[in-house]
Amino acid sequence: MSAWRPPQGGRPFSRQALESWLASARGRELLSLECGELGRVLPEIFGRHVVQIGSWGRGDELLTCAETLHRAVLGTVGDFGASALTETERLPIASKTVDAVVLPHTLEFTVSPHNLLREANRILTDRGRLFVMGFNPWGAMGLRQRLGLSHRAFPNGARFYSVGRLCDWLELLDLEITEVRRFGVGFPWNAPRSEGEPWSVASLTAPFAEAFLVSAKKRVLPMNFVGRVQRAQVRPLVGGVATSPAARREEGLQSRSDAPPDPAPAA
Numbered sequence: 001m002s003a004w005r006p007p008q009g010g011r012p013f014s015r016q017a018l019e020s021w022l023a024s025a026r027g028r029e030l031l032s033l034e035c036g037e038l039g040r041v042l043p044e045i046f047g048r049h050v051v052q053i054g055s056w057g058r059g060d061e062l063l064t065c066a067e068t069l070h071r072a073v074l075g076t077v078g079d080f081g082a083s084a085l086t087e088t089e090r091l092p093i094a095s096k097t098v099d100a101v102v103l104p105h106t107l108e109f110t111v112s113p114h115n116l117l118r119e120a121n122r123i124l125t126d127r128g129r130l131f132v133m134g135f136n137p138w139g140a141m142g143l144r145q146r147l148g149l150s151h152r153a154f155p156n157g158a159r160f161y162s163v164g165r166l167c168d169w170l171e172l173l174d175l176e177i178t179e180v181r182r183f184g185v186g187f188p189w190n191a192p193r194s195e196g197e198p199w200s201v202a203s204l205t206a207p208f209a210e211a212f213l214v215s216a217k218k219r220v221l222p223m224n225f226v227g228r229v230q231r232a233q234v235r236p237l238v239g240g241v242a243t244s245p246a247a248r249r250e251e252g253l254q255s256r257s258d259a260p261p262d263p264a265p266a267a
Helices: 015-023 025-044 113-123 140-146 163-172 202-208 245-258
Strands: 049-053 070-075 098-104 124-135 175-183 211-218
Touching: 015 025, 025 098, 025 124, 025 175, 025 211, 049 113, 098 113, 113 124, 113 163, 124 163, 163 175, 163 211
Parallel strands: 049 070, 049 098, 098 124
Antiparallel strands: 124 211, 175 211
16 A cells, blocks of 8 residues: 655636635534634724635635725635635736635645745735634644545645644744644534643644644834934033134144235335
8 A cells, every 4th residue: 555645736716615614514513613712813803804715614704793894805715705706826916915815725725825825915904914714734634634535525725734833834934923823623523722721631633633724924014214323412521612622723724825925025
């Protein structure tokens, strides 16, 4: 039996595949859990625009809790209420115009996840936030794929990435990781948990949670234009204005040039 090898790149799913997954009991439960997790972090976003890249769910149900002035979904499959359809590696959005970007399992189903992350980083403002949801390769879905027992309703062609690898990619883009949250509806059936919380028995099984949410923010240092520092003036000790030796020499030369010429000697 040949050794299992992960696929070389994720493949976009079709409309029928996504519809089948959302109609399954596991898909509905996971989507409800993901809506709750985004409902915990999206109200913290203050700005104008929140954009979801990738089709996951129907319409903007993942963004309903956002309190920004505008929210949009750039989908990858039709008939799911997206604002527009796009290629994830080439987003039709101007640079530094979006306050928050949500990637709901978009990395698993894209051919070039690096280009997708670069595009998401490009359109974020200097104080923008990025939220990436993904499947844990050591969770239920990842183990099923390794054993060749894929879920009958789960879209084929997914490529799972670990939290550690994703965090490395984000740090290379100068994005600061603010939270790593693990959750799932399958094994180990624990409540959602963030890294850094006090230790408990549930923390032992957290690395095997089915899915995760990684939150990051732009790490842009403000630019301060520092002008030429002027030297402090020296106060005179006794009246008058204190001058430097160079200035006194210059004043002496000036006074000599302004003085009248000496009279010619008498014959």
